[in-house]
Amino acid sequence: MSSDPLRSLDDPDHPVLTMSQAAELLGVQAAFLRSLDSSGVLHPHRSPGGHRRYSRHQLEVAARVRGLLDEGHPLSSAQAIVRLQDDLASARSDAEQARDERDVARDERDAARRELRDHS
Template identity: 75%
Template structure:
C-alpha cells in the first residue's frame, strides 16, 4: 500500500498540494479574492483547477502571494514586485548552492 493510501493526510505536508479554496486562501492571507485572481490573471500564480474549474492553492503559492502582497503594500508595482521576488529566489538558491559547496567541496584533479 502506498504511503498516501495509509495516511491520506500526508498530502497536506506537501507544500505543492493544492489544499485551499480561494476563499480559504484569501482569508488566511487577509486579502480579497480579487487579489488572488489578479495574481492568476497576471501569470504570477497558476493555481490548480478543480474539475469544476475552481482555483485551489498550495502552501507554496500562498507564500508567494504573501510576498507579493508585502511588496505591493510597500508601493512596488506588480511588475517590479515580480522581479524582486524572482531575484530573491535566485539569491536564496545561490546561497544554498554555496553552502552545499562549502560543506561538500568537489574533488579536484591535481596533476603531479
C-alpha cells in the same frame, strides 16, 4: 499497507485551499488572487471543475507580493523582486551544497594521503 492519506498536507506545494480560504488566510480579496493568476505571479492548480486551488507555497508568495505592493511597489516590480529573492536563495543553497561537497572531497583526499603516507 496503504500510504497515509494525510501525508500530502505536509507538502508545501500540494494545492488544498480554495480561493476563498486562501483569500481569508491572507486577508485579501479574491480579486487579488485572481490578479496574481492573470499576471502570471501564481499558477494555481485547477480542480476538475475549473476552480483554483492554492498551496501553502503559493500563499507564501502571494503574501510576499502583497507586502511589496503595500510598500508601494507596482505589481511588475514586486513580481521581479520575489523572483530575484527566490533566485538568490536558490543560489545560496547551491553554493552551500557545493562547499559541503568540496569539504567532503578534501576530507577524503586528506584521508587517502594519510593512508598512502602511513603505508610508505
